[in-house]
Amino acid sequence: MARSRDMGRATAVVSAADVGEWHGETDVIVVGFGAAGACAVLGARQAGAEVLLLERASGGGGTSANSTGEVYLGGGTPVQKACGFEDSAEEMYRYLMASCGPDPDEAKIRLYTDQSVDHFHWLVANGVRFKESFYGDGSYIPTDDCLAWSGSELNTRYAAIAKPAPRGHTAQREGIEAGGELMRALCEAAIRSGPELVTDCLVETLVQETDRSVVGVLARVDGEERFLRARGGVVLCAGGFVNNKDMVSRHAPWLNRCRLRLGVDGDDGRGIRMGQGAGGEAIRMDTACIVLPYTVPKQHCKGILVNPRGQRFVNEDAYQTVAGEIGLRTEDGQVFLLVDDEIYERPFPPVEFEAVGETIEELEREAGMPEGSLQHTVAYYNAHAEEGEDPLFHKTPEFLKPLARPPFGLLDYRVETALWSVFTMGGLHTSVEGEVLTADGDVVPGLFAAGRTTSGIAAQGYSSGLSLADATFFGRRAGLAAGSRATPASSSG
Amino acid sequence: MARSRDMGRATAVVSAADVGEWHGETDVIVVGFGAAGACAVLGARQAGAEVLLLERASGGGGTSANSTGEVYLGGGTPVQKACGFEDSAEEMYRYLMASCGPDPDEAKIRLYTDQSVDHFHWLVANGVRFKESFYGDGSYIPTDDCLAWSGSELNTRYAAIAKPAPRGHTAQREGIEAGGELMRALCEAAIRSGPELVTDCLVETLVQETDRSVVGVLARVDGEERFLRARGGVVLCAGGFVNNKDMVSRHAPWLNRCRLRLGVDGDDGRGIRMGQGAGGEAIRMDTACIVLPYTVPKQHCKGILVNPRGQRFVNEDAYQTVAGEIGLRTEDGQVFLLVDDEIYERPFPPVEFEAVGETIEELEREAGMPEGSLQHTVAYYNAHAEEGEDPLFHKTPEFLKPLARPPFGLLDYRVETALWSVFTMGGLHTSVEGEVLTADGDVVPGLFAAGRTTSGIAAQGYSSGLSLADATFFGRRAGLAAGSRATPASSSG
Numbered sequence: 001m002a003r004s005r006d007m008g009r010a011t012a013v014v015s016a017a018d019v020g021e022w023h024g025e026t027d028v029i030v031v032g033f034g035a036a037g038a039c040a041v042l043g044a045r046q047a048g049a050e051v052l053l054l055e056r057a058s059g060g061g062g063t064s065a066n067s068t069g070e071v072y073l074g075g076g077t078p079v080q081k082a083c084g085f086e087d088s089a090e091e092m093y094r095y096l097m098a099s100c101g102p103d104p105d106e107a108k109i110r111l112y113t114d115q116s117v118d119h120f121h122w123l124v125a126n127g128v129r130f131k132e133s134f135y136g137d138g139s140y141i142p143t144d145d146c147l148a149w150s151g152s153e154l155n156t157r158y159a160a161i162a163k164p165a166p167r168g169h170t171a172q173r174e175g176i177e178a179g180g181e182l183m184r185a186l187c188e189a190a191i192r193s194g195p196e197l198v199t200d201c202l203v204e205t206l207v208q209e210t211d212r213s214v215v216g217v218l219a220r221v222d223g224e225e226r227f228l229r230a231r232g233g234v235v236l237c238a239g240g241f242v243n244n245k246d247m248v249s250r251h252a253p254w255l256n257r258c259r260l261r262l263g264v265d266g267d268d269g270r271g272i273r274m275g276q277g278a279g280g281e282a283i284r285m286d287t288a289c290i291v292l293p294y295t296v297p298k299q300h301c302k303g304i305l306v307n308p309r310g311q312r313f314v315n316e317d318a319y320q321t322v323a324g325e326i327g328l329r330t331e332d333g334q335v336f337l338l339v340d341d342e343i344y345e346r347p348f349p350p351v352e353f354e355a356v357g358e359t360i361e362e363l364e365r366e367a368g369m370p371e372g373s374l375q376h377t378v379a380y381y382n383a384h385a386e387e388g389e390d391p392l393f394h395k396t397p398e399f400l401k402p403l404a405r406p407p408f409g410l411l412d413y414r415v416e417t418a419l420w421s422v423f424t425m426g427g428l429h430t431s432v433e434g435e436v437l438t439a440d441g442d443v444v445p446g447l448f449a450a451g452r453t454t455s456g457i458a459a460q461g462y463s464s465g466l467s468l469a470d471a472t473f474f475g476r477r478a479g480l481a482a483g484s485r486a487t488p489a490s491s492s493g
Numbered sequence: 494m495a496r497s498r499d500m501g502r503a504t505a506v507v508s509a510a511d512v513g514e515w516h517g518e519t520d521v522i523v524v525g526f527g528a529a530g531a532c533a534v535l536g537a538r539q540a541g542a543e544v545l546l547l548e549r550a551s552g553g554g555g556t557s558a559n560s561t562g563e564v565y566l567g568g569g570t571p572v573q574k575a576c577g578f579e580d581s582a583e584e585m586y587r588y589l590m591a592s593c594g595p596d597p598d599e600a601k602i603r604l605y606t607d608q609s610v611d612h613f614h615w616l617v618a619n620g621v622r623f624k625e626s627f628y629g630d631g632s633y634i635p636t637d638d639c640l641a642w643s644g645s646e647l648n649t650r651y652a653a654i655a656k657p658a659p660r661g662h663t664a665q666r667e668g669i670e671a672g673g674e675l676m677r678a679l680c681e682a683a684i685r686s687g688p689e690l691v692t693d694c695l696v697e698t699l700v701q702e703t704d705r706s707v708v709g710v711l712a713r714v715d716g717e718e719r720f721l722r723a724r725g726g727v728v729l730c731a732g733g734f735v736n737n738k739d740m741v742s743r744h745a746p747w748l749n750r751c752r753l754r755l756g757v758d759g760d761d762g763r764g765i766r767m768g769q770g771a772g773g774e775a776i777r778m779d780t781a782c783i784v785l786p787y788t789v790p791k792q793h794c795k796g797i798l799v800n801p802r803g804q805r806f807v808n809e810d811a812y813q814t815v816a817g818e819i820g821l822r823t824e825d826g827q828v829f830l831l832v833d834d835e836i837y838e839r840p841f842p843p844v845e846f847e848a849v850g851e852t853i854e855e856l857e858r859e860a861g862m863p864e865g866s867l868q869h870t871v872a873y874y875n876a877h878a879e880e881g882e883d884p885l886f887h888k889t890p891e892f893l894k895p896l897a898r899p900p901f902g903l904l905d906y907r908v909e910t911a912l913w914s915v916f917t918m919g920g921l922h923t924s925v926e927g928e929v930l931t932a933d934g935d936v937v938p939g940l941f942a943a944g945r946t947t948s949g950i951a952a953q954g955y956s957s958g959l960s961l962a963d964a965t966f967f968g969r970r971a972g973l974a975a976g977s978r979a980t981p982a983s984s985s986g
Contacts, residue, residue, distance in 0.1 A: 102750075210510065251777065253596030281769060286779035330822070371884065373884070376869055440766060
């Protein structure tokens with residue numbers, strides 16, 4: 001029976017009664033060796049469980065290894081303290097509750113903010129190095145520095161709710177791709193903890209008892225289908241679905257317009273689909289991290305973002321993901337950044353000018369905007385910026401200055417031309433223990449998930465580092481819970 | 494085993510092997526007696542199948558009976574012709590493809606537009622009466638007239654893509670609640686066709702074979718749990734999930750802010766959850782029909798909608814659901830309608846003034862808007878309206894006139910105060926035959942669904958009448974397909 005199975009059918013879970021022979025057995029099977037998977041291994045091993053780690057690619061790392069390696073941590077970490085920033089779990093909680101809404105997962109946010117300092121130490125104990133230094137110029141860190149503002153904490157709106165603190169903690173490595181360093185450390189720690197690792201192994205689907213308990217997986221190893229049993233549980237850490245165009249089209253079609261999909265091939269939603277097949281519910285499937293990449297150099301936040309009608313639509317000091325979310329869903333991805341000669345520097349990633357002019361009127365005409373619209377927007381903005389005010393969007397005074405030195409330029413940040421990037425944030429609904437939940441809120445026994453296979457701390461209003469925070473923290477917890485289920489004696493501790 | 498089952502657990506499908514005794518058996522079980530269910534019964538009976546119709550309430554009708562009874566039909570219906578409107582399947586297809594996007598269900602739209610005239614005749618043959626008359630003043634029809642503009646067909650944007658035609662067909666009855674009349678006809682037709690009807694019957698969950706085939710339901714009849722077998726299939730027509738606050742919170746939390754949920758108690762997502770439990774995928778769960786009720790009287794479209802920054806954000810001749818979608822998701826539900834003394838009439842539903850003034854400046858100050866913002870917006874709008882132009886949003890000339898006659902008023906259409914209404918559009922993913930599909934795109938054998946239990950023709954950009962169109966057309970098809978599965982001999986015809 002298994003031989004004839006179509007490899008594409010992640011949802012076609014196998015009934016345990018139909019498993020003729022188990023080809024292997026362990027306590028916990030972890031599916032996927034990215035950040036969530038590595039931490040799930042560590043958690044399960046901490047619970048004393050025997051672990052089998054199955055990875056589809058030829059090695060560990062996943063999408064996390066290609067990331068900036070930034071983890072959202074706070075509440076008073078040693079790095080925050082060393083750099084002179086005060087923070088508390090409560091302020092971090094308030095910021096996340098306000099920025100991840102509406103209706104973010106409060107239980108996850110509460111637990112994570114309460115334990116964020118501990119989580120910092122746990123990451124360090126597992127080999128992740130964070131330099132005690134602050135990088136003040138945005139969250140893409142070209143140096144080996146650590147701490148950075150990686151969200152909208154300083155925005156007037158959020159600063160009124162929660163005392164701002166920078167919480168982006170980037171693993172120590174020169175260059176903006178510190179994810180490789182983060183994952184080198186976590187993968188090494190995971191391997192050291194002693195799981196059995198099988199790479200080049202596609203997990204096709206889950207094996208389930210009639211009472212819905214997940215008891216193993218069907219995996220393809222060396223071209224052969226193998227039934228592998230897990231006494232404690234299966235932990236799905238198989239990434240998101242940004243590289244599955246059909247899934248994106250069904251759940252969040254506008255995302256397909258972004259040019260840069262942040263994901264490895266494995267981010268095809270297979271983990272989510274396996275979970276759905278076993279009865280798990282996928283939630284917030286419309287949500288994503290959508291980056292409108294206009295904030296390098298940082299002084300470009302002194303420019304103004306406008307739509308084709310010449311209207312502003314967001315405070316330009318909003319985090320680039322917030323501007324991206326609004327820019328894509330509200331403004332249909334048709335956005336431009338107006339700069340003057342004083343603030344302009346070559347942007348990264350590169351972007352073209354849509355129009356250049358000695359006056360705003362010329363710019364407006366060249367860009368084909370309605371006559372007078374951009375002129376009014378700039379005149380109104382400048383008059384108030386002169387006073388350090390932004391009555392429309394309350395941009396912080398730091399980024400307010402009249403746009404007055406010609407020539408002026410409209411940078412073309414339209415979604416078709418600029419390098420917008422995106423990854424999905426929707427996925428399986430899980431408890432704080434990483435248990436996969438049904439649409440009725442019941443646990444699917446034996447099935448756990450973490451990372452972008454799940455819906456996590458952030459749904460909307462993404463702050464950089466939240467995805468790795470979520471993956472590492474709840475990945476570890478999912479591993480612990482699955483491990484404890486296999487080794488009940490050790491779970492009381 | 495069944496006795497101890499928690500009634501809340503729609504997803505906890507029962508394994509067929511665990512069914513001790515079947516208490517009844519039929520060809521097709523239809524769950525829910527609203528518009529989709531009534532038409533599913535008619536479809537299944539047409540296929541020659543024996544039908545058991547289970548309704549949770551004490552009688553048929555569902556949410557459809559409380560609706561305006563408007564069905565989106567076109568392509569040249571007798572009513573369109575009698576009223577002098579030209580239309581074609583192709584123009585209707587183009588409009589729907591453009592307005593229901595991004596990535597609407599093209600197969601459903603193609604099939605529906607191709608067969609819309611036939612569907613009109615089918616509805617008439619089943620007792621639905623449509624008067625050959627046109628009502629020109631919006632889609633809330635206080636008379637017994639039929640045809641109305643019920644979408645954004647006339648908007649500059651869509652008119653450039655598809656030749657406009659009015660397509661809202663309201664069942665004949667005096668007053669805006671013609672849904673009762675529509676459902677009286679469809680329920681009578683369904684009953685006449687000869688199903689067995691059991692009311693006050695909650696279907697708790699589905700019964701499934703290990704190969705995923707759905708073979709029946711577990712239902713509560715007279716306080717007793719009963720296993721009921723369906724040889725051909727089960728058709729879920731159990732409404733949407735607008736009355737399940739937790740589900741809304743998980744999938745589309747912003748909807749919970751709307752004051753008026755358009756749904757009966759049964760719209761608690763149970764049908765969707767049952768389908769998920771059996772392996773079906775729920776898609777576009779963030780989408781909804783969101784009505785910003787500012788278009789009665791219709792001349793209020795000559796006003797301008799503004800946000801608290803005094804900016805316009807939409808063409809005011811957009812259909813009220815389009816303005817609602819943008820107003821809620823983009824403008825956070827903080828919207829006002831500016832009217833002058835010339836166009837103002839008491840709105841329906843009633844709404845309060847946020848501010849009144851002899852000048853726009855006074856209005857702006859009283860509403861606490863940034864100084865000069867509303868003044869600019871009105872001055873700019875008026876200057877162009879004078880010329881019959883709207884360079885920002887391209888509102889049709891019919892609704893363009895300078896707002897110049899004092900006193901001026903800002904009507905408070907904020908979501909917390911005005912009577913915004915909403916129902917959910919997300920649900921199970923189905924084929925054009927009504928088959929429920931998994932996240933891998935496979936059919937769940939024996940499981941069908943229609944109406945708001947499914948994701949249908951419209952996801953975004955709702956035009957009134959599309960939900961009833963979808964429910965009646967694909968409800969019938971789902972019944973036909975399920976019936977044919979039970980009676981293969983008759984299905985070749």
